[in-house]
Amino acid sequence: MKVLILNIFRISAMVGLVGVGIYYFLNLESFISLEDSLSKAIKNEQNSSLQLEIDKNKSEALITDLYRERSKMRQNIEELENNIEKLGKDIELIEPLMLKIKGENMTTDDELSLISGELKKSELPLDSILKENETIFQRHSDLLELRRKSFEKLESLSRQADSLVGDLTALSKERQVAQSNYSSKREETLLELKHPGHLYYGDETEVLVSSKAPSGKGLFIDQGRENGFRENMLFTVKKNPSPEEIPFILRTTIVEDEFSFLELIELGSSSKSMNVEDGEKLFLIRTGDSNTSY
Incomplete structure (x- = not known):
């Protein structure tokens, strides 16, 4: 009886082993298919890692370009601000000189009016008037020459002031253009970058x-x-x-x-x-x- 049971177990084991072999050969294509799928998945993962590294390098290059452009624009703006400040000081120095010359012209006009009044009041003969008022006539000529020179100097200072104002206006426009170019370049670069979540350069x-x-x-x-x-x-x-x-x-x-x-x-x-x-x-x-x- 025991021998019979033992033989039955042996026969069952052999039948099971044969069944496993038959199942392996019947499903051999499924094992090969899983191997191909695994290879494709590994290859896709490697491609994704490579693309991630490429995108990271592009972002770092864009950030470097933004730093370089920001430094160049800031230097240009600082130079323009220094030039504008210098022109402003030059204009402040010229304004007191113009006021002084205008005051001298007013004084000269008053003296000329006084001399003209004295000449009109004189009823002496012309020769007598010339002799007695020779000093006055000389002073009159000197005042006319001084007035002419004052007007020339005032005109020169006015032209210089107009030139400085023009330079100031040109520099202001140039700085506005530089600021606009910087802002435009910055916006173009930032469109390709993800905002860091805090105040960024230029914000x-x-x-x-x-x-x-x-x-x-x-x-x-x-x-x-x-x-x-x-x-x-x-x-x-x-x-x-x-x-x-x-x-x-x-x-x-x-x-x-x-x-x-x-x-x-x-x-x-x-x-x-x-x-x-x-x-x-x-x-x-x-x-x-x-x-x-x-």
């Missing part, structure tokens, strides 16, 4: 002064991380968006969710003082230097 924002530091070297604002501010960000600051105003520079040193402290620093030709009041509106433009981390 503009308006803030209200919450309070001014007692030392006068900084100020608090009611904006922070939720508004895109981060530590060590550098901003050019103006009270109004006029291009003629010389900006001052602020750096964020403390940034919380809903408030920040900005410290006044000196950089290049920026303003060395900060004359602001609590509640005053300021216009900030994100800029950067070699130590900027964002």
Whole structure:
């Protein structure tokens, strides 16, 4: 009986082994198909990794171009601002000279009127008048010559002032064109980049002064991380968006969710003082230097 059971188990095992072999040969194509699918999946993953690396290199190249263009535009704008400031000082020096010459002309006109009145009152013979008033006539001639020279000098200064005003206007337009070109180039580049989620280089924002530091070297604002501010960000600051105003520079040193402290620093030709009041509106433009981390 035991031998019979043992033989039955042996026969069942052999039948099962034969069945497995038959199943393997019948489904051989399915195993080959799975191997091909696995190879294709591995190849697709490798292609995706390569494409991701290519896209990353393109983004880094675009960011490098933006930094280079921003540096070039900022240098041009600073040179234009320096030239405009110099022309403004030249005009301020010429204006007092013009006022002085106008005053001298008025004095000369008064003296000429006085001399003409004295001549009309004289009823002496012509020879006697010439002798007695020789000094007056000489003074009259001298005053006429002085007046002529004064008018020539005034005309020269007027032409010089007009030329300076024209140069100032041309430089202002040139700076506007440079600023427009920079903004256009920046917008084109940023369209191809994903915004980082905080204030980026060239971004503009308006803030209200919450309070001014007692030392006068900084100020608090009611904006922070939720508004895109981060530590060590550098901003050019103006009270109004006029291009003629010389900006001052602020750096964020403390940034919380809903408030920040900005410290006044000196950089290049920026303003060395900060004359602001609590509640005053300021216009900030994100800029950067070699130590900027964002």
